[in-house]
Amino acid sequence: xxxxxxxxxxxxxxxxxxxxxxxxxxxxxxxxxxxxxxxxxxxxxxxxxxxxxxxxxxxxxxxxxxxxxxxxxxxxxxxxxxxxxxxxxxxxxxxxxxxxxxxxxxxxxxxxxxxxxxxxxxxxxxxxxxxxxxxxxxxxxxxxxxxxxxxxxxxxxxxxxxxxxxxxxxxxxxxxxxxxxxxxxxxxxxxxxxxxxxxxxxxxxxxxxxxxxxxxxxxxxxxxxxxxxxxxxxxxxxxxxxxxxxxxxxxxxxxxxxxxxxxxxxxxxxxxxxxxxxxxxxxxxxxxxxxxxxxxxxxxxxxxxxxxxxxxxxxxxxxxxxxxxxxxxxxxxxxxxxxxxxxxxxxxxxxxxxxxxxxxxxxxxxxxxxxxxxxxxxxxxxxxxxxxxxxxxxxxxxxxxxxxxxxxxxxxxxxxxxxxxxxxxxxxxxxxxxxxxxxxxxxxxxxxxxxxxxxxxxxxxxxxxxxxxxxxxxxxxxxxxxxxxxxxxxxxxxxxxxxxxxxxxxxxxxxxxxxxxxxxxxxxxxxxxxxxxxxxxxxxxxxxxxxxxxxxxxxxxxxxxxxxxx
Numbered sequence: 001x002x003x004x005x006x007x008x009x010x011x012x013x014x015x016x017x018x019x020x021x022x023x024x025x026x027x028x029x030x031x032x033x034x035x036x037x038x039x040x041x042x043x044x045x046x047x048x049x050x051x052x053x054x055x056x057x058x059x060x061x062x063x064x065x066x067x068x069x070x071x072x073x074x075x076x077x078x079x080x081x082x083x084x085x086x087x088x089x090x091x092x093x094x095x096x097x098x099x100x101x102x103x104x105x106x107x108x109x110x111x112x113x114x115x116x117x118x119x120x121x122x123x124x125x126x127x128x129x130x131x132x133x134x135x136x137x138x139x140x141x142x143x144x145x146x147x148x149x150x151x152x153x154x155x156x157x158x159x160x161x162x163x164x165x166x167x168x169x170x171x172x173x174x175x176x177x178x179x180x181x182x183x184x185x186x187x188x189x190x191x192x193x194x195x196x197x198x199x200x201x202x203x204x205x206x207x208x209x210x211x212x213x214x215x216x217x218x219x220x221x222x223x224x225x226x227x228x229x230x231x232x233x234x235x236x237x238x239x240x241x242x243x244x245x246x247x248x249x250x251x252x253x254x255x256x257x258x259x260x261x262x263x264x265x266x267x268x269x270x271x272x273x274x275x276x277x278x279x280x281x282x283x284x285x286x287x288x289x290x291x292x293x294x295x296x297x298x299x300x301x302x303x304x305x306x307x308x309x310x311x312x313x314x315x316x317x318x319x320x321x322x323x324x325x326x327x328x329x330x331x332x333x334x335x336x337x338x339x340x341x342x343x344x345x346x347x348x349x350x351x352x353x354x355x356x357x358x359x360x361x362x363x364x365x366x367x368x369x370x371x372x373x374x375x376x377x378x379x380x381x382x383x384x385x386x387x388x389x390x391x392x393x394x395x396x397x398x399x400x401x402x403x404x405x406x407x408x409x410x411x412x413x414x415x416x417x418x419x420x421x422x423x424x425x426x427x428x429x430x431x432x433x434x435x436x437x438x439x440x441x442x443x444x445x446x447x448x449x450x451x452x453x454x455x456x457x458x459x460x461x462x463x464x465x466x467x468x469x470x471x472x473x474x475x476x477x478x479x480x481x482x483x484x485x486x487x488x489x490x491x492x493x494x495x496x497x498x499x500x501x502x503x504x505x506x507x508x509x510x511x512x513x514x515x516x517x518x519x520x521x522x523x524x525x526x527x528x529x530x531x532x533x534x535x536x537x538x539x540x541x542x543x544x545x546x547x548x549x550x551x552x553x554x555x556x557x558x559x560x561x562x563x564x565x566x
Contacts, residue, residue, distance in 0.1 A: 032138055038426070039145050039453045040117045043155040043460035045106040046419075048472035049505070051498040053158035053341060055473075056083065058108050059501035061091030061157075071247055072255060075497060076504035076511065079255065082262040085244060086197035087112055087162040112157055116165040120144065120154075123168040124348055130175030131317035132356060139355035139445065140348075143297070146449035147347050149290030149340065151456060160341040162198030163206065166191045167324065167345040170207035171352065173233070174214070174320050181225040185232025192233060193240025201268035204241060206331065206345060208233065210324040217319050270327075273336035283333045290343045293369065293448055297354035300365070304357045321352035361441045370444035374434050377451025381427060384458045388413055391466070401552075411466065411552065419461040426457040470552050473499065477506025483546035483560060484509065484524065490560075491519035493527045499558075525561040532557045 049058040060073040060083050067074065070092060073083040094111030095104055102110065121141050129137040144150065154161060170191035177184025188211060195203030211230060214221035249256035266272050288295050305313050313319070328346045332338050387400055391413040396404075401411075433450050459467065480503055484490065492500060492511035503509040511526055512519040525542055531554060536547045542561035549557045 032142075035450060035453060036121050036141060036145055039456065040114060040121070042453075042457050043152070043464070044109045044114055045102065046460075046464050047105065047468040048474055049105050049502060050156060050471045051473070051496070051502070053160070053498075054156035055498035055502050056080070057087055057112075057157035057159070058091060058105055059498075059505055060088040061095060061108050061112075062104060062505060064088060064092040065095045071244075071251060076500045076509075079258060080497070081248075081255065081259040084159055084162075084196075084198055084200045084203070084263075086194060087116070087157060087159055090115065090162075091157055109155070109157060113155055113161065116161050117154060119165040120168050120348065123165075123172045124351065127168060127172040127175050127348075128317070128352055128355065130172060130178065131320055131352070132315075136317075136355060139358050139442065140351040142445050142449040143294050143351035143354055144347060146293055146445070146452045147290070147351070148292045148452075149343050149347055151452070152459070153341055153344060155460075158341055158344075159199045160344045163195055163203050164345040164348060166195035166198060166203065167206060167328075168348045170195065170211070171320060171324055171349060174211055174229075175316070177226065177229040178220065178316060181229045182232055185229040186236060188229065189233035189236025190240070192237035196237070196241040197244060200263040201265045202331070204237070205268050206324075206328055208237065210320075210327045213323050213327065214320065217323060218314055218316070220316055268331070270331045270334045273334060277336035278334060279338070280333075282338050283329065286340060287329070287343065290340060291347060291350050293373075293445070294347065294350045294354040296369070297358065297361075298350055300361060301353055301357040304360055310357065310360065315356075318353060318356060321349040325349035325353065358441050358445060363439075363441075366441040366444040367439065370439065370447055373444070373448035373451050377430070377448075377455055378434075380455050381430070381451075381458060384455070384463065385423075385427070388458075388462050411469075413462070414465045416462075416465070419464065423458050423461040426454050426461075430454040470550060473502040473550060474506045476548055476550055476558060477503045477509065479507075479546065479548050480509050480526070480558070480560060481507035485545065485562065486523060488524065489518065489522040490524045490526055491516075491522040493525060495526055495528045495558075499528060523563045525563075527559050527561065529557045529559065531555055532559075 049055040056075065059075055060080055063074040063077075064070045070085075070089060073080045073085055073088055075083070090112035091108035094107045094109070098107035098110060101107070121144065124144055125137045125141045128140045154164075170188050173184045173187030173189075173191055175184070176187055188207070192204055192207040195207045197203070199206075211233065215226065220226070245256060245259060248259055291298070301318070304310060305315070305318060311318075325346055328349070332342050332346070335342075387396075387404075390397065390400065391411065392415060396411045396413075430450055430453075434447050490509060490511045491514045493514045495503075495511060500509075500511055503511070509526075512522060514525070524545065525539065527539070529537075532547075536544050536557075536559040539561050541564055543564055545560045545562040547557060547559040
């Protein structure tokens with residue numbers, strides 16, 4: 001088997017020099033598993049699909065099961081070939097396997113989101129172990145769990161979540177290839193094939209291109225062993241990537257053409273957008289907070305390694321993760337319409353880089369991070385508990401409604417014993433964890449992650465009924481169904497994909513684009529507006545049949561018009 005020289009592999013770190021509490025290592029490992037497991041599980045059940053990616057992906061999976069057709073993603077009876085199939089497939093598998101036990105959205109998330117998040121954490125840890133040594137395997141995992149950008153988006157069905165998982169596996173494959181080139185090529189190839197099925201051409205480019213760029217970054221990758229890794233990876237990835245488009249073409253050349261037009265390769269390349277469409281400050285405005293706490297730790301790593309300490313900038317663990325992060329960030333920065341969810345996959349390589357110099361941080365810096373986290377999450381938890389108790393006892397006050405934005409004054413939160421006990425347990429666990437103890441840099445990071453898990457746990461337990469009531473479209477879909485007259489078609493104007501998908505799921509409402517020639521025969525028109533302080537506007541030739549919005553929502557309103565004289 002081809003191998004690179006031993007000098008290219010980082011020397012193992014003695015765990016005893018990092019954590020002297022060897023007798024309690026098993027207990028600490030169990031505690032870390034419980035912490036990460038709690039973060040994964042919290043928020044998977046007990047809510048309806050929320051708008052945008054979560055709603056669209058769930059609706060595609062639900063319609064796959066309803067139609068018995070898993071080849072073509074559909075959205076409210078229209079082909080949705082801008083959606084890649086892997087995450088809807090996983091959600092549809094959850095619907096099939098768990099539907100008798102769980103509500104449909106919960107069943108979809110438990111399998112798809114739960115499995116993908118487990119893959120993200122597991123392979124982030126293993127990638128760090130391969131690249132940086134066994135003693136560093138938990139640090140990037142804790143950074144990922146504590147990332148602000150993953151707070152609630154990571155628990156929603158989306159293409160970006162699938163891409164995040166397979167970016168982690170691809171980095172592990174490249175790291176494994178330093179010891180076992182062929183095995184690493186297999187992992188990289190499977191990761192690239194799955195990433196393509198999860199996120200289209202972007203997935204393929206974000207997993208394969210960095211591996212192609214590595215030979216320009218150092219001697220370990222200018223070798224026959226890396227060439228063998230790439231050959232194996234492409235031999236596996238290309239058939240996986242071709243299988244679904246070829247199946248579409250076999251089913252219908254029109255479907256294949258629609259997929260090709262909806263997901264062109266050129267749009268996934270950095271710099272494909274027109275210069276005037278690129279927003280140059282978007283990445284600078286969003287990366288620092290979305291990647292917190294990785295961002296300051298990343299700057300510290302670059303400062304230390306850039307001065308030549310601890311192996312400098314040429315250590316494989318730093319090079320591999322940096323190349324992946326740089327390619328992904330360039331792709332986002334040069335795109336015409338960047339979204340926050342696109343930063344999710346970047347958090348994995350950023351966490352790998354940020355974790356490298358945890359142990360060399362100055363004590364005052366880690367103490368500042370520690371106390372900032374304790375105060376931030378402690379006060380946030382206190383506010384969440386106080387607001388919840390006040391809303392449960394007295395109904396939500398106007399001041400609280402203003403703080404929570406677009407909330408309904410007088411809304412009373414509900415009491416569920418299991419959710420309440422879970423929230424109490426998480427709070428007491430956090431208090432016990434951050435009590436005065438031996439302070440260290442790693443302890444500061446652990447406390448931050450525990451605080452993030454606490455806040456997410458409170459949101460996912462005692463506050464989940466309130467959030468779901470604000471975000472669900474169930475009442476709107478049911479009201480539309482009751483107010484629709486006749487069996488004719490309904491045209492739509494400015495209705496988003498997520499909204500029309502959920503109206504179909506909750507109310508059975510199928511709409512046609514207003515530009516569709518068939519829409520001229522429709523007697524009803526559904527229009528989505530923003531704020532309407534003066535009531536529904538008039539539309540020539542139509543009368544208002546119904547208007548409404550989600551509970552407590554003032555920035556989104558729907559109006560159903562009936563053609564005059566019908």
